[in-house]
Amino acid sequence: MGESRNDRGGTGEETRRFPLYEWLVVLAVVGFLLSLAIPAIDVAREEARQIHCTNNLLQIGMGLANYQDAWKRFPPAYCADANGQPWSSWRVAIMPFFTCSTFYDQYTFSGEPWNSPGNLNLAEREGYAFRCPSQPSERVTASYLAVTGATTAWPGPTSLASQDYGKPASGVIHLVENRDSGIYWTEPRDVEFDRVDFIVDSPPQIRLASRRPGSIPALSSDHRGGANVLFADASVEFLPTATDPEVLKDMLRIASDATKVPTGPRKRVRWVPDLDAPQDVKGGAFKLESYWLDEVTSSVQER
Numbered sequence: 555m556g557e558s559r560n561d562r563g564g565t566g567e568e569t570r571r572f573p574l575y576e577w578l579v580v581l582a583v584v585g586f587l588l589s590l591a592i593p594a595i596d597v598a599r600e601e602a603r604q605i606h607c608t609n610n611l612l613q614i615g616m617g618l619a620n621y622q623d624a625w626k627r628f629p630p631a632y633c634a635d636a637n638g639q640p641w642s643s644w645r646v647a648i649m650p651f652f653t654c655s656t657f658y659d660q661y662t663f664s665g666e667p668w669n670s671p672g673n674l675n676l677a678e679r680e681g682y683a684f685r686c687p688s689q690p691s692e693r694v695t696a697s698y699l700a701v702t703g704a705t706t707a708w709p710g711p712t713s714l715a716s717q718d719y720g721k722p723a724s725g726v727i728h729l730v731e732n733r734d735s736g737i738y739w740t741e742p743r744d745v746e747f748d749r750v751d752f753i754v755d756s757p758p759q760i761r762l763a764s765r766r767p768g769s770i771p772a773l774s775s776d777h778r779g780g781a782n783v784l785f786a787d788a789s790v791e792f793l794p795t796a797t798d799p800e801v802l803k804d805m806l807r808i809a810s811d812a813t814k815v816p817t818g819p820r821k822r823v824r825w826v827p828d829l830d831a832p833q834d835v836k837g838g839a840f841k842l843e844s845y846w847l848d849e850v851t852s853s854v855q856e857r
Contacts, residue, residue: 603686603688603777604688604777604782606687607686607697607775608782608790608792610684610697610698611698611729611731611782611783611790612784612788612790612824612825612842613683614648614652614683614684614784615728615729615785615788615789615790615825616651616652616788616825617649617651617652617653618648618651620651621647621648621651625713627713627714627715628713628714628715628716628728628786629647629648629713630644630647630708631643631702631710631711631742632710632711632742633663633711634711638711640711640742641668641742642663642667642740643740643741643742643743644700645684645739645740646658646661646668649661649680652683653683657677660676668740668741668742669740669741673740674740677694677738677740678694680739681694681739684698684739685739686698686731686733686776686782688775688776688777689733689775694739695734695735695736695737695738695739696737696738697731697732697735698729698730698732699730699735699744700728700730700745701727701745701746701747701750701772702744702746702747703746703748705747705807706747706807706808707719707726707727707786707808708744716787718808719786719808719809720808720810721809722787723785723787724785724847725785726785726786726805726807726808727785727786727805728783728784728785729783729784730745730772730773730781730784730806731773731775732745732770732771732773732774732775733755733774733775733781745772749769749770750770750771750772751771752772752799752803752806753771753772753773753795753802754771754772754774754781754794754795754796755771755774755775755795756775756776756777756779756781756795772806773793773802777792779794781793785822787824789823789824790822790823791821791822792821819846820846820847821844821845821846821847822845822846822847823842823843823844823845824842824843825840825842825843826841826843827839827840827841828841
C-alpha cells in the first residue's frame with residue numbers, strides 16, 4: 555500500500571492547531587502568574603533599598619563618631635560666616651571621616667559659599683550616601699537631616715559632645731530620614747524642632763493626623779510602614795508610623811524629665827569591632843550587629 559498523505563499532499567499526521575480559547579487560557583494563566591510575581595519582586599526590591607538606606611545611616615553614624623573622636627565634639631549643624639549666616643553644612647564637615655573621596659580637599663570654604671558654581675559642580679559628583687535609594691528625587695537632594703533647636707543635639711552653629719547630653723546617647727536621635735526634603739546635600743539647612751509635627755509619615759500608610767499649617771513630618775520616607783533614624787551612639791532604628799508623637803519628641807531632645815520609650819520590641823543595628831578579625835588588619839575591622847532594646851530596663855539584649 556502507498557503512503558498516506560494529508561490534504562496538502564504531505565505525509566504523516568496532520569499538524570495540530572490550538573483553538574483560540576486554548577490560547578486565551580494560556581495567556582490568562584501567564585497573566586495570573588505575573589500578577590503574583592511582580593508585587594513580590596517589588597517588595598524584594600524595596601526591602602533591598604531599605605537595607606541600603608540603613609547602611610547609609612550607619613556609615614554616616616560612623617563618620618560622626620570618627621569626627622567626635624578627632625575633635626572631641628560632634629560638628630555643628632552649620633558653620634556661619636562673619637555675619638552669622640549659615641555657610642557650610644555638617645554633611646560637608648564629616649566627609650573626611652567616612653569616605654576616601656578627595657571632595658573635602660577640593661571644596662572651597664574660604665571666600666565661596668556652599669552654592670558657588672565651583673562648590674556646586676564639585677558636589678554634584680558626590681552626595682550619594684546622603685540620599686535614600688527609595689526616593690526618586692535627584693541624587694544631590696539630602697534624605698538624612700538634623701533636627702535643629704536649642705533642646706536638640708544640633709543647636710545651630712554650636713557643637714556638642716555626647717557627654718553634654720542629659721541622657722544616654724542611645725536615647726537621642728541624631729538624624730532623621732526625610733522624604734523629598736528639597737535640601738541640597740551640601741546646603742547648610744536642615745529642619746527645625748519648632749516647625750515639625752512629631753509624626754512618622756510613610757506613603758503606604760494613610761495619615762489621619764492633622765498637621766499645623768506649614769509644618770512637615772519629623773520623619774518621612776518611601777519605605778513601607780515607617781522611616782529610619784540614626785541615634786547619637788551610631789545605631790540605627792526603623793521607627794514605625796504608629797510611634798507616639800510624645801515619644802518621638804522626647805527622643806529628639808538631649809534631655810528630658812522622664813525618658814519615654816516606645817511599646818513593643820525595638821530592634822537596632824550598629825557597627826561593632828570584629829574581635830575575630832586578623833590582628834594585622836589595618837585600622838581594625840568591624841561587623842554589623844543586630845540587637846534588641848529592653849523596654850523596661852533599657853538594656854541591650856543579644857538575640
